[in-house]
Amino acid sequence: MLINKRLVLAHFWLAFAVFGLALLLGAWQMFIRSPLHTWISNPEWYYRSLTAHGTVMGYVFPTLVAMGFGYAISEISLKQPLIGRRWAWAGFLLIVVGAITAMVPVSLGRASVLYTFYPPLIGSPFYYLGVVLVVVGSWIWVALMSINLHVWKKANPGVPVPLPMFANVAGSYLWGWTAVGAALELLFQILPVAFGLKATIDAGLSRVLFSWTLHAIVYFWLMPTYIAYYTIVPRAIGGKIYSDTMARISFILFLVVAMPIGIHHTFADPQVGAGFKFIHSAFTAFVALPTFLTVFTICASVEIAARLRGGRGPLGWVRTLPWSNPIMLAVAFSFVMLGFGGAGGLINMSYQLDTTIHNTQWITGHFHLIFGDAIVIMYFAIAYDLWPHLTDRALTDLRLMRIQLWLWFVGMIVTTFPWHWVGILGMPRRMAYFDYTDPAVAPQAISVTLSAIGGFILTASGLLFILILLRSHRAPREDAGAYRFAVAVHPPVSVPAALNGYALWLALMIGLTVTNYGFPIAQLALREDTSVPAVYVGATP
Amino acid sequence: MSDDLFTRRNPWFSRGVGITLGILAVTVLGGFVLLPYAQPDLKLAGLWDAICSAAGVPRTPSSATPVQPDGKLTRVVVTSALPAAAAPEAVGHGATLAQQCAICHGPTGVSRADSLNLAGQYAAVVYKQLMDFKTGARVNAIMTPFAVNLSEPDMADLAAYYAYLPKLPGYHPSQEKSAPRIVMNGAPLRNIAPCGSCHGALDNKTGSPWLEGQPAAYVKAQLQAFASGNRRNDISQQMRNIARRMTPQEMDEAAEWYASQPPTLVHTTMRE
Numbered sequence: 001m002l003i004n005k006r007l008v009l010a011h012f013w014l015a016f017a018v019f020g021l022a023l024l025l026g027a028w029q030m031f032i033r034s035p036l037h038t039w040i041s042n043p044e045w046y047y048r049s050l051t052a053h054g055t056v057m058g059y060v061f062p063t064l065v066a067m068g069f070g071y072a073i074s075e076i077s078l079k080q081p082l083i084g085r086r087w088a089w090a091g092f093l094l095i096v097v098g099a100i101t102a103m104v105p106v107s108l109g110r111a112s113v114l115y116t117f118y119p120p121l122i123g124s125p126f127y128y129l130g131v132v133l134v135v136v137g138s139w140i141w142v143a144l145m146s147i148n149l150h151v152w153k154k155a156n157p158g159v160p161v162p163l164p165m166f167a168n169v170a171g172s173y174l175w176g177w178t179a180v181g182a183a184l185e186l187l188f189q190i191l192p193v194a195f196g197l198k199a200t201i202d203a204g205l206s207r208v209l210f211s212w213t214l215h216a217i218v219y220f221w222l223m224p225t226y227i228a229y230y231t232i233v234p235r236a237i238g239g240k241i242y243s244d245t246m247a248r249i250s251f252i253l254f255l256v257v258a259m260p261i262g263i264h265h266t267f268a269d270p271q272v273g274a275g276f277k278f279i280h281s282a283f284t285a286f287v288a289l290p291t292f293l294t295v296f297t298i299c300a301s302v303e304i305a306a307r308l309r310g311g312r313g314p315l316g317w318v319r320t321l322p323w324s325n326p327i328m329l330a331v332a333f334s335f336v337m338l339g340f341g342g343a344g345g346l347i348n349m350s351y352q353l354d355t356t357i358h359n360t361q362w363i364t365g366h367f368h369l370i371f372g373d374a375i376v377i378m379y380f381a382i383a384y385d386l387w388p389h390l391t392d393r394a395l396t397d398l399r400l401m402r403i404q405l406w407l408w409f410v411g412m413i414v415t416t417f418p419w420h421w422v423g424i425l426g427m428p429r430r431m432a433y434f435d436y437t438d439p440a441v442a443p444q445a446i447s448v449t450l451s452a453i454g455g456f457i458l459t460a461s462g463l464l465f466i467l468i469l470l471r472s473h474r475a476p477r478e479d480a481g482a483y484r485f486a487v488a489v490h491p492p493v494s495v496p497a498a499l500n501g502y503a504l505w506l507a508l509m510i511g512l513t514v515t516n517y518g519f520p521i522a523q524l525a526l527r528e529d530t531s532v533p534a535v536y537v538g539a540t541p
Numbered sequence: 542m543s544d545d546l547f548t549r550r551n552p553w554f555s556r557g558v559g560i561t562l563g564i565l566a567v568t569v570l571g572g573f574v575l576l577p578y579a580q581p582d583l584k585l586a587g588l589w590d591a592i593c594s595a596a597g598v599p600r601t602p603s604s605a606t607p608v609q610p611d612g613k614l615t616r617v618v619v620t621s622a623l624p625a626a627a628a629p630e631a632v633g634h635g636a637t638l639a640q641q642c643a644i645c646h647g648p649t650g651v652s653r654a655d656s657l658n659l660a661g662q663y664a665a666v667v668y669k670q671l672m673d674f675k676t677g678a679r680v681n682a683i684m685t686p687f688a689v690n691l692s693e694p695d696m697a698d699l700a701a702y703y704a705y706l707p708k709l710p711g712y713h714p715s716q717e718k719s720a721p722r723i724v725m726n727g728a729p730l731r732n733i734a735p736c737g738s739c740h741g742a743l744d745n746k747t748g749s750p751w752l753e754g755q756p757a758a759y760v761k762a763q764l765q766a767f768a769s770g771n772r773r774n775d776i777s778q779q780m781r782n783i784a785r786r787m788t789p790q791e792m793d794e795a796a797e798w799y800a801s802q803p804p805t806l807v808h809t810t811m812r813e
Binding site: 043 | 545546547551553554557558561564565567568569571572573576577592594595596597598725726728729730
């Protein structure tokens with residue numbers, strides 16, 4: 001039951017359109033700071049492009065995918081028309097207006113502050129207002145997901161919430177709470193300075209507030225991917241979910257431990273005490289738990305599909321998997337990259353190991369690997385899987401889809417592996433320019449060149465993806481039938497209250513936020529001597 | 542339903558909360574007690590001191606007397622409000638005082654003796670240098686005797702007068718030369734910011750003079766003085782750190798290029 005197809009399609013199309021543009025910017029950045037191009041002589045252009053790339057890829061693109069997918073999940077899995085359709089369109093409109101409001105000053109060079117804001121850098125207030133509008137638009141989605149689930153629960157007392165919706169609402173709550181950190185930073189720290197009401201800013205407090213958002217936002221990006229692992233992949237390859245309970249536990253664990261760990265992004269910051277850094281480091285380790293549970297459950301689910309197809313032996317079943325199926329390919333690629341990205345993440349979260357790679361290109365390589373590949377490749381899979389149901393037209397060219405996924409996978413390896421390597425060699429991040437004739441940097445030239453070539457492969461893949469979706473709109477009309485999510489081997493008959501709602505886990509999430517963030521925030525907010533003069537960017541002197 | 546959830550009889554509640562609190566307790570113990578004591582360099586007065594130190598409570602600074610710098614430091618605090626709006630009397634008084642400066646800096650503020658051209662220079666710049674000459678933060682055999690006899694209002698008036706004078710274009714035959722790399726890009730690997738990011742062409746920072754049309758010999762001599770440490774009235778060693786890392790060739794290029802530019806092209810103005 002998918003009624004509001006235009007709503008979902010609008011979210012997806014806007015998401016993929018801005019993704020395509022930001023992808024071009026990313027490739028340009030890789031190109032002009034590589035040895036393949038002479039220096040453009042004006043770093044401002046680089047940082048302008050970087051701000052646009054990060055803002056779109058970090059805030060606009062994944063939020064739109066999560067929202068569109070969330071609306072589809074709500075209608076399909078609850079089998080009820082979306083409540084608050086007008087509100088949903090209003091949220092979409094806010095994101096459109098917000099994205100434009102933010103991108104105009106960025107294009108004019110009035111807000112080259114990078115998407116993480118970097119106070120005391122201060123850009124045009126319209127940039128921040130635009131980001132706020134995007135967040136507010138997404139909060140409408142959070143509220144709608146909650147309301148839709150609530151209405152369904154009233155009508156179906158005691159019935160287990162379908163897994164896709166359970167996970168979807170968990171993701172929306174995670175986002176609702178984690179976005180509060182950046183919202184506080186924008187409203188109370190940055191905007192007053194951007195509007196000229198204050199000339200100083202507490203950069204340390206701003207960074208701590210941003211870290212509240214910065215890590216859990218990754219898990220918000222990850223949610224559609226994990227939902228696809230559990231509820232699309234097993235069905236698409238002809239299998240079943242190995243354990244419904246395991247899936248629910250994974251999602252509620254994300255809710256609890258994704259949030260109180262963000263200070264591992266400020267290991268090198270002097271304004272946070274070492275004790276809190278240690279706590280956050282330790283809690284970061286627990287985030288591996290839901291991921292390990294998921295890897296185990298999905299591997300088991302995939303094995304079920306393989307054995308149903310006649311697979312034999314301890315590992316021989318892998319060969320009988322439907323490798324020609326793009327979803328199978330996507331999940332395999334995603335898992336490989338999740339493995340590499342997770343291993344790199346263990347280094348970033350360790351208080352001591354982090355010092356060797358802090359602020360180097362390793363970090364940039366790391367989050368491109370995790371987000372760009374493990375996560376985004378499943379966004380492609382979600383689009384491929386839902387598209388026929390959204391457009392009532394078949395996606396027939398499986399070969400082209402496989403080529404696209406392969407290109408993305410190979411492109412990401414070629415881009416990010418050398419990127420990690422130059423980080424280990426000590427190449428700093430956020431630099432617009434490297435002098436490759438310098439003996440200290442010359443050995444890194446070949447790796448950076450490889451990364452740039454990877455960027456071109458990714459661009460080709462991204463454009464191919466958009467082409468495949470565009471072409472589908474011209475295919476003959478065809479009824480795709482009812483959309484189904486995967487079902488568990490043992491479908492839940494009744495689940496404990498704790499796994500059918502969020503109250504307990506939300507309480508723990510907020511509780512841990514207070515214990516892990518309360519003191520550092522209160523201390524910086526109450527002290528008077530922690531502000532520094534703001535540095536205005538792009539303002540005429 | 543949630544009534545049943547939040548009771549100790551519900552294993553999901555008791556275990557969920559219990560495990561979370563347990564992890565929290567262990568990490569707090571590790572972060573606030575074990576780790577501080579594991580650091581031999583950390584001098585702790587007791588358990589509470591260890592906890593405060595790990596929580597990031599600022600510690601009182603050491604009571605030992607701070608290290609005194611050798612040589613005098615600038616006492617001028619440069620703010621964007623430094624060049625206060627000049628009254629006509631100030632400019633007039635400044636003009637009278639400036640008679641004694643004309644022999645080097647030129648009767649119209651344009652030097653023929655390879656001294657700095659002062660016509661149209663930012664008031665904050667002139668004021669700060671005079672003040673530094675007077676206090677001894679900057680030393681020059683010719684300038685120091687002049688500056689020691691000036692009062693603070695005198696300096697402000699002199700600054701106002703020179704800021705009031707129009708910049709003279711002068712004769713700049715090779716101004717179409719493209720800017721050298723050091724001026725436009727700096728040298729990121731040596732931590733050298735582009736000259737233009739403070740001194741104009743790209744941007745101007747309060748307290749930095751514009752350099753267009755200044756005598757090449759003067760600019761080069763100042764860069765060499767910063768590099769050798771003979772001049773040290775720059776704020777937080779900004780110029781010394783840059784000049785020390787510049788090659789002699791880059792100093793030549795920057796000085797020659799700025800000298801070749803007409804000062805009327807300076808498009809950045811200081812905030813009034």
